[in-house]
Amino acid sequence: MASAASPTGMRGQPLSASDHAAAMMPKRRQRALVVVAGAFMMDLIDLTIVNVALPSIQRDLGADTAAMQWMVAGYAVAFAILLITGGRLGDTQGYRRLFMTGMVGFTLTSLLCGVAVSAEMLVVARLAQGATAALMLPQVMSLIQVMYPPAERIGALAVFGVLGGVAAVLGPIIGGLLIEADLFGLGWRPIFLINGPLGIVGLIAAWRLLPPGKSGHDGSVDLPGTALIAATLLALMLPLLQGREAGWPLWCLILLASAPLLGLLFIRHIKRRAGTGTGLVDPVLFANRGFSIGLSISVCFQATTTGLLFILTLTLQYGLGCTPLETALVHVPYAVGASVAIGNIARKALPRIGLKLLFLGVAVMLSGLAVLGVLIWTDGGLVGLGAALLLMGLGMGLVGGPLGPVTLSDVDLIHAGSASGTMKAVQQLGAASGAALIGGLYFTLAGGLSPEAARNAFLVTLPLLACMLLVVGFLVTRLPRDLRLFKK
Structure with missing residues (x-):
C-alpha cells in the first residue's frame, strides 16, 4: 500500500504528496479537510481579533496609537510579504511539513502575544505571528489541490469561501466574549493564549491525517524578490504607521520617497525572471x-x-x-x-x-x-x-x-x-x-x-x-x- 507508511515508489523515487493523497480513504480526507479548515479559520480570526481588545491593551500596556495600529497592520504586512514565498517553500519542502512548521510557529508566537509585558513586545510578537501564518496558510489551498480531484475540489473550495467571509468578522465577536469572560483574571490575553491548545490539537491531527511528500514539480524560492517586496512594503507602511506619532521626521519622508524606487526595482526583477518559473510573481499575470x-x-x-x-x-x-x-x-x-x-x-x-x-x-x-x-x-x-x-x-x-x-x-x-x-x-x-x-x-x-x-x-x-x-x-x-x- 503506497501511503504515508511507504516512503518510496516502485522505482525508488520518493512518493509525492499527490501519491500519498491518492491512497487516502474518503473518511480520512474529510477529517484532513477539517484540520486545514480549522487552521484557515484560526489565521483569519487572528487578523481582526485584536481590534476589540485595543482599549484594554492600551490601558494595560500603555500603548500609544501607533502601537495600536501596528498590532493590527503589522500582522497583515508580515503575512503579505511572506505569503507567496511560503507557498513556494511548501512545494520544495513538503506541504505537511511546512503546514506543521507554520502551525508550531503560529502557536508559539500566539503565546508570546498573550504574555507580552509591553506594547513593543506585543507588536513584535504580532509581526512574528503574521510571518508564521504565511508559512501555514498557503499549504491549506495546496493540500486541497492535492487531496481532491477537480470534480470534488469545487465543493471543498466553496466551503472555504464561506469560512473566509465569516472568519473575517468573527474575530471581534470572539475577542469581545473572551475579554468579557475575563478567564482567570487575564483580561485580553486569552484572545491569544487560546491558540495554544488549539495549535497542539491541530498539530497532532495534521501529523496523523495530512498526506506527507513534496510537490511533483518542485519550484525554487525567489529570495531576492522576497527581499525587494519586503523592503518596498516596509518603506511604505513604516512611515504611514509611525510618522504621525513621531511628528513626521526626515527618515519617514526618505522612506516614503524610496518606496516607488524599490517598487520599480521589484518590477524589474520579476520581469528579468519572466518565463523561468523562478520569479516570485510571473508578470504575464498582469497582462x-x-x-x-x-x-x-x-x-x-x-x-x-x-x-x-x-x-x-x-x-x-x-x-x-x-x-x-x-x-x-x-x-x-x-x-x-x-x-x-x-x-x-x-x-x-x-x-x-x-x-x-x-x-x-x-x-x-x-x-x-x-x-x-x-x-x-x-x-x-x-x-x-x-x-x-x-x-x-x-x-x-x-x-x-x-x-x-x-x-x-x-x-x-x-x-x-x-x-x-x-x-x-x-x-x-x-x-x-x-x-x-x-x-x-x-x-x-x-x-x-x-x-x-x-x-x-x-x-x-x-x-x-x-x-x-x-x-x-x-x-x-x-x-x-x-x-x-x-x-x-
Whole structure:
C-alpha cells in the first residue's frame, strides 16, 4: 500500500504528496479537510481579533496609537510579504511539513502575544505571528489541490469561501466574549493564549491525517524578490504607521520617497525572471485585464472593510462607552449578513446577473454606511447599530464573495497557484493599508480619544470610506464583461 507508511515508489523515487493523497480513504480526507479548515479559520480570526481588545491593551500596556495600529497592520504586512514565498517553500519542502512548521510557529508566537509585558513586545510578537501564518496558510489551498480531484475540489473550495467571509468578522465577536469572560483574571490575553491548545490539537491531527511528500514539480524560492517586496512594503507602511506619532521626521519622508524606487526595482526583477518559473510573481499575470483590475478592487475593498471594522470597534468603546461584550454582540449581525450573502445570495446570483451583483453590494454597503453614521451621530442605540451592520455585512458579502472568482476567472490554469497567492497577498496588503490610512486619520482627528472626539472622528472619516467604496464601484465598470466565469 503506497501511503504515508511507504516512503518510496516502485522505482525508488520518493512518493509525492499527490501519491500519498491518492491512497487516502474518503473518511480520512474529510477529517484532513477539517484540520486545514480549522487552521484557515484560526489565521483569519487572528487578523481582526485584536481590534476589540485595543482599549484594554492600551490601558494595560500603555500603548500609544501607533502601537495600536501596528498590532493590527503589522500582522497583515508580515503575512503579505511572506505569503507567496511560503507557498513556494511548501512545494520544495513538503506541504505537511511546512503546514506543521507554520502551525508550531503560529502557536508559539500566539503565546508570546498573550504574555507580552509591553506594547513593543506585543507588536513584535504580532509581526512574528503574521510571518508564521504565511508559512501555514498557503499549504491549506495546496493540500486541497492535492487531496481532491477537480470534480470534488469545487465543493471543498466553496466551503472555504464561506469560512473566509465569516472568519473575517468573527474575530471581534470572539475577542469581545473572551475579554468579557475575563478567564482567570487575564483580561485580553486569552484572545491569544487560546491558540495554544488549539495549535497542539491541530498539530497532532495534521501529523496523523495530512498526506506527507513534496510537490511533483518542485519550484525554487525567489529570495531576492522576497527581499525587494519586503523592503518596498516596509518603506511604505513604516512611515504611514509611525510618522504621525513621531511628528513626521526626515527618515519617514526618505522612506516614503524610496518606496516607488524599490517598487520599480521589484518590477524589474520579476520581469528579468519572466518565463523561468523562478520569479516570485510571473508578470504575464498582469497582462490579464480581469486579474489586474480585480487586484485593484481587492486592495481598495479590503482597505475599506478592514479600516471600517478597526475604527468602529474603537468608536463603540471610546465613543459610546460599550463594553467588549456589547461590542462583540453588535458585530454579530455583520457576521450573519456576510455569511448569508456569501453562502447563499452571491453564489446563486452571480451566474445570473454577473457584475451587477458587485454594484448591488457597493450600493448596499453605502446605504449601511449612511445609516451607521446617522446612528453614531444621534446615539441611536445598539439595536439600530446592529441593523446597520447587518446591511453592511450583506453588502460586504455581495462584493467580497464573488470578487475572488471574478479576479481569477480568466487566469490560465498553469498560473493558478501563483495568481491565487498573489491575490491573497494583495488582500493582506489592503488590510494593512486600511489600518494604516483609515486608522491614522481617525487617531489624528480623535486626539485624546474622549467620547465626543471619538464619535466626531468616526463621522469625519465616513466620507473617505464612502469615496473608497465609490472607487470600488468605478473599478468594477472597468472589468471585462466577457469573463469566462459568465460563459456556459
